[in-house]
Amino acid sequence: MNQSTERNLVLYYLNNLMKRPLYGEIENRVCSWFEEHSRWLIGKDIEDDWEGRRYRWREKNEEETPPLPREFKTIRIFLNGKSGRLPTIPEVTAVIDAFQFSPEYYDVIALDILTETIPVLNDLVECCHDLTEKRRIKACMLDLSSRQYEKFLASTSELMKKGIYTDSHRGNGRDFTNTFYEILLARCTTPDGVKRIVLGKPQKATLKAEHFEHIKGEYVWLRNLLTNALAKQQRGVNLLIYGKPGTGKTELAKTLCREAGASLYGVSSNLSDERNSNERRCDLAAALCLLDDEKNSALLMDEAEDVFGASTSQVLARLLGMSENPRNSKSKLFFNKLLENNAVPVIWISNSIRGVDPAHLRRFSYALNMEAPDENVQARIWDYSARKNKVKLPKEKISKLIRGPFKT
Secondary structure, three states, X not given: OOHHHHHHXXXXXXXXXXXXXXXXXHHHHHHHHHHHOHHHHHOOOOHHHEOOOOOOOOOOOOOOOOOEOOOHHHHHHHHOOOOOOOOOOHHHHHHHHHXXXXXXXXXXXXXXXXXXXXXXXXXXXXXXXXXXXXXXXXXXXXXXXXXXXXXXXXXXXXXXXXXXXXXXXXXXXXXXXXXXXXXXXXXXXOHHHHHHHHHOOOXXXXXXXXXXXXXXXXXXXHHHHHHHHHHXXXXXXXXXXXXXXXXXXXXXXXXXXXXXXXXXXXOOOOOOOOOOHHHHHHHHHHHHHHOOOOOOEEEXXXXXXXXXXXXXXXXXXXXXXXXXXXXXXXXXXXXXHHHHHOOOOEEEEEOOOOOOOHHHHHHOOEEEEOOOOOHHHHHHHHHHHHHHOOOOOOHHHHHHHHHOOOOO
C-alpha cells in the first residue's frame, strides 16, 4: 500500500470522525494528533495557526490573521474538502468471503486491519487513553453510534464465534486472535489463501486398517460412524481417542479418515507458534468455520487435554471447594455448544481424560481407550514402515525396538 492510498484512508476515517460530536479532552487530543501529522495529511505545518501557540514572525507587509480555535471545525477548514476514500482491500475481502461474514462486518474488520498496518491511523486511535474512549472514537471513525459498534464486539458476534477476535488479556476489550495475525502476516488475498494458512495440507495416513486388528471391533465401529456422518452431513459428531503416548492414537485417526474418504486437517498444526488453551479453542472455531461447506472433511484436535481438560489449578479449586473462575465457565459453555453443533466431525486425541468434566465425556459420539498393540502387531507395523521407506530392518532389530532398552 503506497503513501497516497494510506493518506486517503486516514482522511476518510478522519472525516467520518468529525461527523459526530466529540468534545473536551478527546477533541483536544485529536487536534494535537492532526497538528503532529498535518504535513503528511495536507502538505503544510499548522503548528502556529492554533490558539495558544507561540507568536509566529511575519513579514512587515504581511496581514496578521487571528489564531484558529482548537476544534473539529478548524480541522475541516484545514482539510479544505479533502475527504479521502475507502478502497476495496483484497485482504479484508478474502477474510469476509472465507469466513462467510455478513457484509456489515467489512468496515469493522477493515478498520482494525488498517489500524494495525498504518502508524498514523494507529496514533489516532491511541489518542484515547482508556478502552471506552477508544471504542467511542472507532465507532465515530466508522460513522456508527457507540451502541451499533458494541454489537460487533459482543461475545455472541460473528467475530468472536468464528475465532477472529478473543477476550483481551489487558481487560474486558477485544484482541485479534493469533490465527488472524497469521492471516494478516501472510497477506492472503483469496479465500483459498486464508484456508491454506489456517488449515494447512490434509494429513496423510501412514498405516493400514490391518495394523489396528488389536482393536478390530472398535475400528470398524468408528469407521462406520465416521462414514455415515460424512454421508449424511451430520452435525455434532465428535470422536474421542485417549490413552498413553505411543499407542498410535493419531495414526488411527488418519487411517480412519482415509478409509472414510475424508480429508483430515490438524487444528493449529499449520500455525507458527505454541498456543495456549484459549488460542487453540479460537483456532478450532476458525477451522470449523472454514470447513463449514466442505462435504468430506474432518478435524484433528491433538493434545486435546490442553483444551478441554481441567488444569491443575481448577482441580485444586474443586477439591478445596473454591468458586470457579468465570473463564472456566465460558470454556464449559464453549464445549457444550461445540459438541452439539460442529459441522464436520472432530477427532479429539488425548493422553488422559483425568479431570475432564463427565458432562463433556457424555456428549462424545464415541470414546475409545486406546491400548498398546501386542508385540506381533508392533512387529508388523515396524516391518511395514521399514519396507515402505526402503529401509532394511532385520527381525532381530525389530524385536529389540519392540522390547525397548529397559525390557528383557
